[in-house]
Every structure is written in structure tokens, then in C-alpha cells.
Amino acid sequence: MNLYPWQQNEWQQLQNYIQQNRVPQALLINGALGIGKQHLAEQFAYALLCEHPKNGGFSCGECSSCLLLKADTHPDFMDIKPEEIGKNITIAQIRNLMEKLSLKPQFERYRVVLIHPADALNNAAANAFLKYLEEPTERTILILVTHRMNKLPATIKSRCQKFTMAMPEKSLVLQWLSQKTANSEIVLNLAQGSPLLAQKYATDEHLTQRRDCFGEFLAVANQKNHPVIIAEKWLKLPEATLLFWISSWVIDLMRYRHQSSPKNLYHADFKRELSELSSRVNPLKLYEFYDLLLQSRQRIETQINKQVLWEEILIAWAILNRS
Numbered sequence: 001m002n003l004y005p006w007q008q009n010e011w012q013q014l015q016n017y018i019q020q021n022r023v024p025q026a027l028l029i030n031g032a033l034g035i036g037k038q039h040l041a042e043q044f045a046y047a048l049l050c051e052h053p054k055n056g057g058f059s060c061g062e063c064s065s066c067l068l069l070k071a072d073t074h075p076d077f078m079d080i081k082p083e084e085i086g087k088n089i090t091i092a093q094i095r096n097l098m099e100k101l102s103l104k105p106q107f108e109r110y111r112v113v114l115i116h117p118a119d120a121l122n123n124a125a126a127n128a129f130l131k132y133l134e135e136p137t138e139r140t141i142l143i144l145v146t147h148r149m150n151k152l153p154a155t156i157k158s159r160c161q162k163f164t165m166a167m168p169e170k171s172l173v174l175q176w177l178s179q180k181t182a183n184s185e186i187v188l189n190l191a192q193g194s195p196l197l198a199q200k201y202a203t204d205e206h207l208t209q210r211r212d213c214f215g216e217f218l219a220v221a222n223q224k225n226h227p228v229i230i231a232e233k234w235l236k237l238p239e240a241t242l243l244f245w246i247s248s249w250v251i252d253l254m255r256y257r258h259q260s261s262p263k264n265l266y267h268a269d270f271k272r273e274l275s276e277l278s279s280r281v282n283p284l285k286l287y288e289f290y291d292l293l294l295q296s297r298q299r300i301e302t303q304i305n306k307q308v309l310w311e312e313i314l315i316a317w318a319i320l321n322r323s
């Protein structure tokens with residue numbers, strides 16, 4: 001597969017750069033998480049390096065340049081990423097890169113540096129990088145990829161050509177997802193429109209975990225399980241995901257308060273339980289509870305004791321259901 005189905009327009013824009021011979025020296029590809037930015041950036045890099053691009057501008061996969069790429073030994077392609085996932089790109093990595101870039105490209109075509117995620121450049125690395133951007137070497141294209149533009153220094157952003165990938169069209173994504181899972185609508189809602197995240201949710205434990213948690217959430221509402229016990233169980237789950245689930249259950253409940261059969265539910269597969277629950281909760285109390293969840297979104301980023309956080313939320317939820 002050369003591209004995801006929602007990337008045709010963006011690919012054409014990148015091709016225009018090549019055809020019009022105005023490929024930016026530093027291109028900053030940005031957009032939401034899980035829409036295939038990295039994939040598009042790689043395809044573009046390969047196309048820049050290929051000696052005989054195919055129709056549509058894709059790399060041929062057969063020329064000497066493409067073969068070197070496949071073997072991970074292309075001297076004019078540099079892939080810069082954190083040495084460990086979640087860590088920074090270090091000043092040592094950037095110094096090493098700068099040393100290589102001070103030499104001429106080995107081949108006649110472009111030299112390409114891919115930096116991802118660009119927001120992982122630490123301050124020192126970003127400064128070293130900035131110096132290079134002021135005096136870049138010939139035929140060298142830097143491609144930076146990020147889904148967190150706000151974490152990138154303004155000085156770097158201002159020296160790059162920004163290339164923003166839009167959120168893909170839902171119908172295209174659903175068509176693509178439905179070939180992979182029967183739960184395409186649900187996982188896409190849970191992934192808030194992000195196709196690759198939705199695909200991940202369809203294949204990992206996500207849906208089962210969500211169902212289990214929802215069962216526990218209901219058990220607390222029905223006084224069949226104790227908030228403190230459930231809070232302890234929830235410690236092993238990813239916090240942001242869990243908080244999103246709870247918030248979206250509450251949003252779905254609010255939707256049920258306003259309409260008898262609301263559309264666009266986050267959790268359409270929990271319809272029966274949600275509808276039943278919504279008929280007996282106090283709407284004002286539900287808004288208060290939602291406020292608590294919004295505050296928790298900020299607290300989750302701090303060093304707060306997570307057991308205490310889940311206890312607070314679940315106790316408030318239990319009280320709400322008793323009143």
C-alpha cells in the first residue's frame with residue numbers, strides 16, 4: 001500500500017513540490033495523532049530519493065536507491081527519532097547529524113532527513129538544529145513530523161514550511177476500517193476520528209477493557225461494588241483513556257436526557273444500559289459530576305495519587321446514583 005485512502009490530496013500537494021522544483025528545505029508535517037503523517041512523510045522521502053519514480057510519483061522499489069533504502073543503508077537518508085520511545089532526541093544525535101550534513105550528498109538526487117516526532121527535540125538539540133536551518137546545505141530536505149505543534153519552539157516552526165494534514169473524512173475512514181473490523185463505527189468514535197488509533201483499538205484489548213470498566217461503573221451505580229475496590233482495579237489502566245471513557249459515558253447519558261434515541265453516541269453498543277441509567281439520574285447532579293471529570297483531566301497530568309483520584313470520582317458517582 002502506497003497511501004491511506006484519505007491521503008490522495010495531500011500526496012498530490014507534495015508531488016507538486018517535486019514537479020515544480022520547489023521542494024521546501026524544511027517541511028513540517030503536522031496534524032492529529034493517528035492519521036498517517038509518518039507514513040506520508042516516508043513515502044515522500046522515498047519518492048525524493050528514487051531514481052525512476054513510478055506513475056503518481058511513488059518510489060519504484062527497484063532502482064539502486066530504493067534497494068539501499070530497503071536495506072536501511074542509503075547514505076543520503078537519515079532517520080532521526082528518540083533512541084527509546086517517549087524519550088527526547090538528544091543533542092548528541094543532532095551533532096552527529098550536523099556532521100554528516102556538513103559533507104556533500106553522496107548521490108546526485110536529494111538528501112533527506114526525517115525527524116520524528118519533532119516535538120521530541122530537547123532545547124539544546126533544537127538550538128543546534130536551528131543553526132543548521134539558518135545555513136542549510138544544498139539538495140538537502142528536512143522533514144519534521146509532529147502531532148504536538150504547541151510543544152515545538154516557535155523559532156523552529158517559523159523556519160519550516162508548514163504542511164498541515166486535515167482530519168480525514170469520516171466516510172472514507174469508515175470504508176477503510178470496515179474491511180478490518182465489524183466495530184468500525186464504535187472504534188472510530190472512541191478514537192475521536194483518528195483512523196490508525198481506531199484500527200489499534202479494533203485489534204487490541206481496548207473494547208473488552210472498556211466493556212469491563214463500564215460493568216464496574218454500573219456496579220458502583222447500583223451499589224453492587226465498592227468505589228474503593230474498583231478504584232484499585234482501575235490503577236492498572238491507562239489514565240487518559242479511562243477518563244475519556246467515563247467522560248463519554250456521561251456525555252452519552254446527557255444526550256439521553258435530551259433525546260429519547262440520540263444519534264452519534266460514543267458507546268452505541270451500551271444503548272440499553274445508558275438509556276436505563278439516564279432515566280434515574282438527576283441531570284443537574286450529572287452536570288456537576290461532569291465538571292469533576294473536566295477538572296480531573298488537568299489533575300491527571302500532575303503527580304496526584306491516582307488511587308485517590310479514581311476513588312473521588314467513583315464515590316461522587318455512587319452518591320449521585322443514591323440521590
Ligand SMILES: [Zn+2]
Nearest residue numbers: 050060063066
Ligand atoms: Zn526507485
